[in-house]
Structure formats: structure tokens, C-alpha cells
Amino acid sequence: MPQSSPESSYEFTRAITRLPARSIVDGLRAEDIGDPDYAQMLRDHADYVASLQQAGATVTELGALEAFPDSVFVEDVALCLPEVAILMRPGAESRAGEVEHMAPVLRDLYEQVVAIDGPGFIEGGDILTTSREILVGRSARTDSAGIAELAAIVKHWDYHLREVVTPPGVLHFKTDCSLLDAETILATRRLDATGCFEGYRVIHTADGEEAAANSIRYNDLLVMPAGFPQTQERLLQAGYEVHEINNSECAKLDGGMSCLSLRF
Numbered sequence: 001m002p003q004s005s006p007e008s009s010y011e012f013t014r015a016i017t018r019l020p021a022r023s024i025v026d027g028l029r030a031e032d033i034g035d036p037d038y039a040q041m042l043r044d045h046a047d048y049v050a051s052l053q054q055a056g057a058t059v060t061e062l063g064a065l066e067a068f069p070d071s072v073f074v075e076d077v078a079l080c081l082p083e084v085a086i087l088m089r090p091g092a093e094s095r096a097g098e099v100e101h102m103a104p105v106l107r108d109l110y111e112q113v114v115a116i117d118g119p120g121f122i123e124g125g126d127i128l129t130t131s132r133e134i135l136v137g138r139s140a141r142t143d144s145a146g147i148a149e150l151a152a153i154v155k156h157w158d159y160h161l162r163e164v165v166t167p168p169g170v171l172h173f174k175t176d177c178s179l180l181d182a183e184t185i186l187a188t189r190r191l192d193a194t195g196c197f198e199g200y201r202v203i204h205t206a207d208g209e210e211a212a213a214n215s216i217r218y219n220d221l222l223v224m225p226a227g228f229p230q231t232q233e234r235l236l237q238a239g240y241e242v243h244e245i246n247n248s249e250c251a252k253l254d255g256g257m258s259c260l261s262l263r264f
């Protein structure tokens with residue numbers, strides 16, 4: 001891996017977020033458990049941005065895109081590596097147009113921006129960058145052709161990419177895992193059981209707390225969704241500095257901590 005140090009997979013200076021659109025009530029979801037409360041979502045989003053800033057991020061906060069209900073989940077439209085930003089090709093048709101809104105933002109911040117041209121599909125939520133490799137989970141949104149195109153692109157910067165599998169019924173690979181440090185992954189048992197984390201130290205989410213797996217490490221801070229006390233205790237015992245954010249509203253759209261930002 002070309003990154004300057006193992007820590008560079010979670011040491012960042014910048015983040016990009018986007019304000020939730022009121023149209024978020026039309027957002028994609030696997031199961032309808034009710035529409036999100038927009039006012040609560042705005043409060044949670046403000047807490048989320050503040051926590052990234054507390055962790056050292058300069059945050060570029062983009063305006064809401066009403067035409068794209070899921071556009072608050074900016075992670076899915078790009079992969080931000082230290083050397084290059086890569087625009088994704090979302091597998092969800094209603095999200096394809098989000099990419100052209102992110103492209104100029106990244107071109108302002110990066111010298112090199114390239115795009116997945118297709119015919120394959122790939123979403124950022126299926127990509128976990130660790131200190132040694134880029135793991136990409138094949139899912140309902142990300143196919144082998146999209147993964148192969150990304151592998152060919154990142155090879156130019158000496159990244160090794162490994163195709164793995166997002167469990168059936170799970171939206172994205174990172175719905176079920178997060179990077180905790182250079183050697184350690186937080187993961188659900190169902191994802192770890194696929195064998196994709198061999199060689200890493202894995203901390204499991206507690207049974208019944210699978211939704212805690214979508215957390216983010218940003219410098220010294222681990223930002224996790226509130227309401228998962230047993231998993232939080234495991235992380236505290238392991239020595240991580242944990243900050244909780246209410247995620248009740250984004251969770252109704254299958255969204256979580258990683259989905260809400262691009263970090264680089």
C-alpha cells in the first residue's frame with residue numbers, strides 16, 4: 001500500500017458532508033419502519049459534523065439536494081484516497097445523478113479525480129480501506145465489473161484490492177464493519193463468518209447490536225451510533241475514545257456513521 005503510514009487509513013484532515021434534503025422521506029430503504037423526522041435528522045447531522053470537527057476535520061458541508069432523497073449519504077458516490085479521488089457509479093438508479101454534484105467539489109480539493117465509467121456498478125459503502133488493502137464487498141449495489149474497474153484504477157497507486165462478499169440482505173459491506181485501527185476491525189459475527197478478515201484482529205458487535213458495526217474512526221475519535229451499550233463497552237475496554245451520535249432517523253433509511261461523510 002502506498003499510504004505513508006499504517007495510521008493513514010484513519011488519520012484525516014478533511015471531510016465532506018451534505019445536509020439532508022426534506023425529500024429524505026422518499027429515500028431508499030430495505031424495510032419501511034416509518035419516515036425519518038426531519039428536524040431530528042438535522043440535529044443529529046449537526047452533532048455528527050461537530051464530532052468530526054472535534055476530531056480535527058475541516059468539514060466542507062454541502063447544501064441539500066432535494067432531487068436526490070438519499071444524497072445525505074455522500075460516502076456512496078466517491079472513494080477518497082490520499083492520492084486520488086474516484087467517483088463511483090451507484091448501483092441504485094435513483095442515486096446515479098448524485099455523482100455529478102460531487103465531482104466539482106472533489107476537483108476543487110484534489111489534483112487527481114477519476115471516475116468509474118461502467119458498465120459495472122460500485123458504491124462507496126461497499127469499500128473498506130485498511131492499512132494494507134482495499135476490501136470491496138460485492139452486493140446488490142456493487143458488482144464484479146465495478147470492482148474490477150476500481151482495482152485497475154487503484155493499481156496505478158500500488159493499492160491492492162480484494163473482492164469480498166457483502167452478506168445477502170445487508171445493504172453495504174460497511175453496514176457490517178468499520179476500521180478501528182491499522183490492525184483491528186469492528187464487525188458483525190455474520191460478516192466475520194465469511195472469512196474476509198483473516199489476519200486482522202476483529203472485535204464483534206454484541207448480539208442484537210449489529211447496527212453498531214457502522215462506526216467511523218477519525219483520528220483519535222471513534223464515532224458510533226448511540227444505543228448499543230454492550231458494543232460500546234467492548235470498544236471502551238479495548239481503549240478506544242468513543243463518541244455517540246443519535247442515528248435513529250438515518251437508520252430508517254439504512255444509513256449510518258460512515259454513509260454521512262467522505263473522509264480524507
Ligand code: GLY
Nearest residue numbers: 027028029070253
Ligand atoms: N437509503 C440509503 C441507500 O439505500 O442508498
